[in-house]
Amino acid sequence: MKYVKDFGKFNESLSVGKLNETGEWPSDVDWEYVKNNPDDVDEYTSRIKYMADQMEELKEILPDGFPFELIDVRGFDNYQGAYATVEINGITYKVWEAGDGVGILWIEGYKMDNTSGEDMRAGFQGTLDEIAEALIATESY
Secondary structure: OHHHHHHHHHHHHHOOOOOOOOOEOOOOOOHHHHHHOOOOOOHHHHHHHHHHHHHHHHHHHOOOOOOEEEEEEEEEEOOOEEEEEEEEOOEEEEEEEOOOOOOOEEEEOOOOOOOHHHOOOOEEEEOHHHHHHHHHHHOOO
């Protein structure tokens, strides 16, 4: 580890940049960056755009006036991708990509739990339609 710290100092002196661990998400690529650079189509911006689009689609499925708000989208790492921070009826949750299939999302810690029995942390996993049904069934608005 000492070598990595020393190497980082060496990099700074050469203005080469930051040394990232394998799988680390670049800290300068977030939702604000994506909104300000719509023509950027690299892997990181694409994953943030995908998650933001999924949250907008979910919002469109939900009834008018449903208490759902997209707060932010950030990248986590190369393997888990981006996650959205949302507010549902005044409570903040993280929504992650889940499974190997596109279109499956997981709301971490949501009160309707369908994942903790599968050796996963508690939360609700499903397609956008399944998530919308679960939210409508469990939230008063």
